[in-house]
Amino acid sequence: MIFLCIYAKINSRNSRAILSAPLILRTMKCFDFFTTVSEAEARNLSPVTLAFVGDAVYSLYIRQKLVLSTDFNTGTLQKLTSSSVSAHGQSELLEKLLPKFSEEETSVYKRGRNAKKSTKSKNASVAEYNRSTGFEAVLGYLYLTGQYKRITELLNEN
Numbered sequence: 001m002i003f004l005c006i007y008a009k010i011n012s013r014n015s016r017a018i019l020s021a022p023l024i025l026r027t028m029k030c031f032d033f034f035t036t037v038s039e040a041e042a043r044n045l046s047p048v049t050l051a052f053v054g055d056a057v058y059s060l061y062i063r064q065k066l067v068l069s070t071d072f073n074t075g076t077l078q079k080l081t082s083s084s085v086s087a088h089g090q091s092e093l094l095e096k097l098l099p100k101f102s103e104e105e106t107s108v109y110k111r112g113r114n115a116k117k118s119t120k121s122k123n124a125s126v127a128e129y130n131r132s133t134g135f136e137a138v139l140g141y142l143y144l145t146g147q148y149k150r151i152t153e154l155l156n157e158n
Helices: 002-011 021-027 037-046 047-069 074-085 089-102 103-114 124-146 146-157
Strands: none
Touching: 002 021, 047 074, 047 103, 047 124, 047 146, 074 089, 089 124, 103 124, 124 146
16 A cells, blocks of 8 residues: 555656656655555455565575575575475475465465466476466465464475
8 A cells, every 4th residue: 555655646746757666665654574464455466466475475484494404605595595486396385285275375376376477487387387376375465464373384384
C-alpha cells in the first residue's frame, strides 16, 4: 500500500518523473523490516509477487545457514548457494515438502506454479521453473503473513 501511495504522489507532481527504487525508498518515511500483512491481503497479491519475496527469503535462509555452519570463502559460499537456490534444487526440495503443506499453502503453491511469468529459466525445465515459482510463492506468503516459525519448520525438513 505504501508503494502505491508514494507512486501516486510522485506521479501527480510530475508526470514525466522517472521512478527508480532509490527514489521510492528515500521517499518512504518509516518501514519495519518485518512488516506483515493479513492472510487476506497476501492472497490478493500476485503469486509472482509472492514468489519474488519468497526467492529472497529462501536465498537469505540458505546463505545464513551456510555462513553459520561453514568456514568457506565467499566464492564457495556463492556456488553452494546457487546450487540450492536454483529452480532444480528447489524442485527437488519441494518433493519432500509438498505433502507437508497445509490446504492454504497448497493453494498458494498451485497459484504460483500456474501463474504466467514474464521470464524463463535459463538452466531448468519449464516444469522445474513452474514448481520452484510455486515453492517461492509459498515462502513469500508465509513471510509476508509473519509465519516465520512455519518457514523454519518447512525448511528444516531438508
